[in-house]
Amino acid sequence: MTSAIDIRGLGYSFGTHRAVDDLTLAVEPGECFGLLGPNGAGKTTTIRLLNTLLPLQTGEVEIFGRSVRTQAMVVRRLLGYVPQQLSIEGALSGRENVEWFARLFDVPRRERRARVDEVLEMVDLRGDESRLASTYSGGMVRRLELAQALVNRPALLVLDEPTVGLDPVARDSVWMRVAQMQRDHGMTVLLTTHYMEEADALCDRVALMHRGALRALGSPDELKAAAGEGASLEDVFRHHTGEALGDDAGDGEKGGLRGVRATRRTARRLG
Numbered sequence: 001m002t003s004a005i006d007i008r009g010l011g012y013s014f015g016t017h018r019a020v021d022d023l024t025l026a027v028e029p030g031e032c033f034g035l036l037g038p039n040g041a042g043k044t045t046t047i048r049l050l051n052t053l054l055p056l057q058t059g060e061v062e063i064f065g066r067s068v069r070t071q072a073m074v075v076r077r078l079l080g081y082v083p084q085q086l087s088i089e090g091a092l093s094g095r096e097n098v099e100w101f102a103r104l105f106d107v108p109r110r111e112r113r114a115r116v117d118e119v120l121e122m123v124d125l126r127g128d129e130s131r132l133a134s135t136y137s138g139g140m141v142r143r144l145e146l147a148q149a150l151v152n153r154p155a156l157l158v159l160d161e162p163t164v165g166l167d168p169v170a171r172d173s174v175w176m177r178v179a180q181m182q183r184d185h186g187m188t189v190l191l192t193t194h195y196m197e198e199a200d201a202l203c204d205r206v207a208l209m210h211r212g213a214l215r216a217l218g219s220p221d222e223l224k225a226a227a228g229e230g231a232s233l234e235d236v237f238r239h240h241t242g243e244a245l246g247d248d249a250g251d252g253e254k255g256g257l258r259g260v261r262a263t264r265r266t267a268r269r270l271g
């Protein structure tokens, strides 16, 4: 079976800073997959490489068998993307924002109105579609962005921290809609989040990244079981990334040693 996302030996540097380091990872069709890791781990960079916003340096990425390097246009049509940074235009209405994306992603002219209706309905914004997006609350903005990402009926939905800054009710409402889309349309979902309970509840599998590299991969249950009895996904997170906590992220021997010590301490606690 062709993977939804096939990442092989992916590497990316900003100048001398290694943001993604030899990442190999596959996401299967229909999966909800979580990319986890502390600030600066390389999650957004990985996402921007696979959605063609950054040019590949080393390694290869295929989306449903299509090469990001050589078939960027095809890949873009397969993708819906909610970026970490806000992507809506405040001077346009909610509806105009979605229409703009529909044009951008070549939704056929005849279908556009119905599609825009459909996704606005899905995120419960029909009642507010004529208001300027600048008057929306944070939760409404996130739902509008979700509508934008869904308007081209993507096979793969990529969400970079879609619920950051939302209250618990608004978060639930975003996730409920994502889960429903996944169920109804067999969509593959790749998301990042810093809320471990969210990842635990939603993701079939998660990958834990730290300093650009893959540290752990598996279902939340597998990873929790491996971390010891009663461990939460947050414990797993700390176990694999603990060396960064309160550390100045030095890469030398000292940092490494300190890292090992911190990791071991965590491991003992977990055991």
Ligand SMILES: Nc1ncnc2c1ncn2[C@@H]1O[C@H](COP(=O)(O)OP(=O)(O)OP(=O)(O)O)[C@@H](O)[C@H]1O
Pocket (backbone or CB within 6 Å): 014, 017, 018, 019, 037, 038, 039, 040, 041, 042, 043, 044, 045, 046, 084
């Ligand atoms: N445009 C850029 N220029 C230079 N360095 C960058 C750029 N974008 C990211 N980086 C660096 O690359 C590393 C990975 O950043 P990235 O945004 O991928 O992390 P992240 O895992 O998404 O973090 P967060 O959880 O904070 O969103 C960081 O050290 C960051 O400072």
Ligand SMILES: [Mg+2]
Pocket (backbone or CB within 6 Å): 043, 044, 045, 084, 160
């Ligand atoms: Mg990020």
